[in-house]
């Protein structure tokens with residue numbers, strides 16, 4: 001029997017496994033996928049995430065795209081923001097997630113891939129986690145790190161039907177850096193496209209040999225498909241996406257962002273981290289940072305105060321990520337007429353200092 005079972009080996013789960021194993025705990029990670037596995041993601045990772053992972057980008061052995069500028073297009077106008085030094089980084093999730101999971105494994109975590117968790121039950125001594133193959137793992141506690149549809153969250157998380165969900169579509173294609181440079185003069189920088197109603201944004205991000213493009217918005221799948229078609233049309237018209245380019249198929253994924261309907265993220269014998277806890281940031285959808293940070297907070301609570309780790313975790317989450325108490329801005333904005341919020345959003349996008357501070361540095365954690 002391990003000290004902890006972790007369901008999901010993405011950035012949240014692998015970071016928790018690495019931290020617990022490093023502290024001498026026995027830990028088992030169960031993931032339904034076989035790594036390297038595909039994970040839809042634009043793949044920007046902030047400097048704070050590298051620090052939290054105790055990793056130096058300079059020695060990271062996979063695709064890495066540092067950038068010092070980012071742009072935002074709104075109503076056909078392009079606004080650029082620059083920093084004197086590297087503001088953030090682009091990575092390829094297939095490579096990044098496998099790197100983190102193997103690090104946890106070499107630190108001592110047991111990793112079971114292609115192992116889908118189906119059911120979780122409380123027992124007299126903790127929890128019993130049963131897989132689709134009928135195998136049962138027992139431990140004093142389980143960490144739910146299985147993303148938006150995490151089975152631990154579904155069992156213990158009190159997931160509200162009213163929670164705010166972002167729907168996305170994305171494609172990542174290896175086209176070669178030379179070809180990408182011929183398509184955009186901004187190779188290596190994220191190019192964002194604000195939706196005119198501010199319900200979401202699209203992106204065109206060239207990193208090394210890869211083109212990652214996609215769109216995310218609050219709303220329905222049908223609405224998303226229309227927005228995605230419009231984005232592709234726009235990119236075709238301005239030459240960034242000529243007709244001969246063959247993209248990998250677009251795929252869709254949905255995930256919860258921080259709202260006033262927080263999930264129940266810790267309790268008797270369980271902790272939820274990352275997307276399983278619904279911690280991605282509301283405006284940008286940035287979720288790797290919150291996944292890694294919540295892994296730190298949960299493992300600290302487990303290692304320091306096993307008797308009441310849940311409340312220690314909850315108060316740290318509230319203090320560090322605003323979990324459970326955010327939404328003040330949304331409440332204020334919700335009471336304003338649409339013309340006013342629209343006007344404020346347009347002013348923020350167009351004003352250099354506000355764009356840098358509130359959008360790129362505030363919402364996206366760059367700089």
Ligand SMILES: Cc1cc2nc3c(=O)[nH]c(=O)nc-3n(C[C@H](O)[C@H](O)[C@H](O)COP(=O)(O)OP(=O)(O)OC[C@H]3O[C@@H](n4cnc5c(N)ncnc54)[C@H](O)[C@@H]3O)c2cc1C
Nearest residue numbers: 008010011012032041042043044117146147274275287288
């Ligand atoms: C299109 C898109 C673009 C994004 N772009 C960015 C970005 O640029 N930067 C950023 O910071 N964030 C981005 N995000 C958000 C980010 O991808 C997530 O917030 C992040 O992956 C959360 O990490 P996690 O470890 O919580 O979960 P995940 O990375 O989702 O990992 C969950 C793991 O659990 C496993 N799993 C699921 N169910 C089970 C089960 N039943 N049994 C066993 N294993 C299971 C899965 O196989 C998976 O490996 C984006 C998201 C999307 C959809």
